[in-house]
Amino acid sequence: MNEPPQIIETSRLRLRFPTIEDAPSIFEQYAQDKQVTKYMTWQPHSNIETTQEFLQQSIEDLTAKNYYLWVISPIEEKKAIGMIRLQLDNYRAELGYVLARSYWNRGLMTEALQPLVNWAINQPDIYRVWAVCDIENLASARVLEKVGMTREGILRRWLIHPNLSDEPRDCFCYAKVK
Numbered sequence: 001m002n003e004p005p006q007i008i009e010t011s012r013l014r015l016r017f018p019t020i021e022d023a024p025s026i027f028e029q030y031a032q033d034k035q036v037t038k039y040m041t042w043q044p045h046s047n048i049e050t051t052q053e054f055l056q057q058s059i060e061d062l063t064a065k066n067y068y069l070w071v072i073s074p075i076e077e078k079k080a081i082g083m084i085r086l087q088l089d090n091y092r093a094e095l096g097y098v099l100a101r102s103y104w105n106r107g108l109m110t111e112a113l114q115p116l117v118n119w120a121i122n123q124p125d126i127y128r129v130w131a132v133c134d135i136e137n138l139a140s141a142r143v144l145e146k147v148g149m150t151r152e153g154i155l156r157r158w159l160i161h162p163n164l165s166d167e168p169r170d171c172f173c174y175a176k177v178k
């Protein structure tokens with residue numbers, strides 16, 4: 001399989017691999033925001049050190065755990081306003097994503113995800129590009145529809161979203177297959 005592109009440019013966004021220098025803008029833009037983290041698997045960061053540790057660990061894990069991360073920036077700026085994660089597992093590619101609240105509802109996450117969905121499904125060895133979201137996360141479900149995935153059903157008690165409950169919650173499962 002080919003390596004995914006390190007840099008992706010769309011009309012409004014630039015996606016690139018993260019560095020530890022992204023920690024301050026990740027913290028300021030979204031990691032401390034309770035509304036952004038509501039449906040995430042992690043709790044909002046209370047200080048920048050938490051963001052630095054989280055980013056350091058994520059970067060160290062990249063090769064070992066077979067996933068890729070892209071920071072999302074407005075095309076003419078350096079600051080990180082979001083992140084996309086692509087986890088490769090044999091013939092499957094799973095996507096996760098987050099965007100700072102002040103950028104929501106302008107089609108930006110759809111624009112950021114689409115090239116990665118296209119890249120993944122065009123790999124000869126990848127047959128399934130998929131993602132899950134909490135059944136109450138309707139904006140996320142809509143994004144997955146807009147990038148061409150189909151809702152396959154509900155994975156009961158699939159993920160713990162600790163900002164909502166200590167118990168695993170039901171998630172929609174979306175996929176694009178070939």
Ligand SMILES: CC(C)(COP(=O)(O)OP(=O)(O)OC[C@H]1O[C@@H](n2cnc3c(N)ncnc32)[C@H](O)[C@@H]1OP(=O)(O)O)[C@@H](O)C(=O)NCCC(=O)NCCS
Nearest residue numbers: 036097098099104105106107108109110133138139140142
């Ligand atoms: C989910 C998220 C990535 C969406 O990013 P975005 O850039 O706002 O997405 P888009 O603008 O491309 O699309 C959002 C769609 O959801 C719709 N939407 C937004 N809020 C909604 C709501 N409460 N109910 C139903 N639809 C909603 C918008 O109208 C839009 O659909 P449309 O284009 O048909 O009008 C962003 O809200 C986010 O980062 N949330 C917090 C982190 C998160 O939940 N990540 C996903 C975990 S699975």
